[in-house]
Amino acid sequence: MNILDKIVANKKKEVAYSKNRTSYTKLEESEYFHRDVYSFKDFLLDENRTGIIAEFKRKSPSKGIINDKVTVKEVTTAYAAAGASALSVLTDKQFFMGRKADVMRARKLNTIPVLRKDFMIDEYQVIEAKAIGADIILLIAAILTPAEIQTMASLAKSLGLNVLLEVHNLEELERSINPNLDAIGVNNRNLADFTVSVETSFQLAKHIPDEFLKISESAISNTEVIKQLKQAGFNGFLIGENFMKEENPGAAIREFVKGL
Numbered sequence: 001m002n003i004l005d006k007i008v009a010n011k012k013k014e015v016a017y018s019k020n021r022t023s024y025t026k027l028e029e030s031e032y033f034h035r036d037v038y039s040f041k042d043f044l045l046d047e048n049r050t051g052i053i054a055e056f057k058r059k060s061p062s063k064g065i066i067n068d069k070v071t072v073k074e075v076t077t078a079y080a081a082a083g084a085s086a087l088s089v090l091t092d093k094q095f096f097m098g099r100k101a102d103v104m105r106a107r108k109l110n111t112i113p114v115l116r117k118d119f120m121i122d123e124y125q126v127i128e129a130k131a132i133g134a135d136i137i138l139l140i141a142a143i144l145t146p147a148e149i150q151t152m153a154s155l156a157k158s159l160g161l162n163v164l165l166e167v168h169n170l171e172e173l174e175r176s177i178n179p180n181l182d183a184i185g186v187n188n189r190n191l192a193d194f195t196v197s198v199e200t201s202f203q204l205a206k207h208i209p210d211e212f213l214k215i216s217e218s219a220i221s222n223t224e225v226i227k228q229l230k231q232a233g234f235n236g237f238l239i240g241e242n243f244m245k246e247e248n249p250g251a252a253i254r255e256f257v258k259g260l
């Protein structure tokens, strides 16, 4: 079983547990459920911001513990103050040490879009994302059928949420693309063997239709590559480990953006 299979197997159990614990009605009663959602596009294309989607990531399957000493408050508010266009907050507990409460905290403290970064396999999680204060959901082509992507994206749009589709290759892109998506993210990390190559983004850029925001995800560690990705047409840059591996991720992003 590869890591994605393990994550999905665990996620099925986690979602079943959540459904038993918190009903759809309860989710819809959340203080965040009936709110205006921030537009991913507006923030990503705002020239006063950096295009960086800055991630709060304590742990990962590829690196183990990255940083479990910092708080959502200190990191996400520093990311936003440094010009991040959006925040990405992991909610997977088992493999990333994330919590749904992290998204709620990030939402409460910040006024830029928040991506709920998780492995979405069930419509329940889409409704839950809205209820915990997320503005953007992630749909990963490698773990979903085109029909599942269509259904979850259309549910998300009906709730006013922004949808980011993640692909790793042309085949995933071509089979998964649909009009309910806002953004296409190219993940530079091969989730089966953890190898990383930003070349994946450069190769796929020209295949992503212009009506979608283009995001490059993972393994971005310097501003030169961001300049090249911008030239290739990318609007957004999802960065986690490069900031989180530092004792002070807020200082790391402040230093990083000076090079843009």
Ligand SMILES: O=C(O)c1ccccc1NCC(=O)[C@H](O)[C@H](O)COP(=O)(O)O
Binding pocket: 003, 055, 057, 060, 061, 062, 063, 187, 189, 191, 194, 217, 218, 219, 220, 238, 239, 240, 241, 242
């Ligand atoms: O990061 C991992 O090891 C990982 C393993 C298996 C599935 C997903 C994984 N990461 C999720 C992500 O997409 C990244 O957290 C995100 O793109 C940021 O990447 P990075 O800047 O390299 O931390």
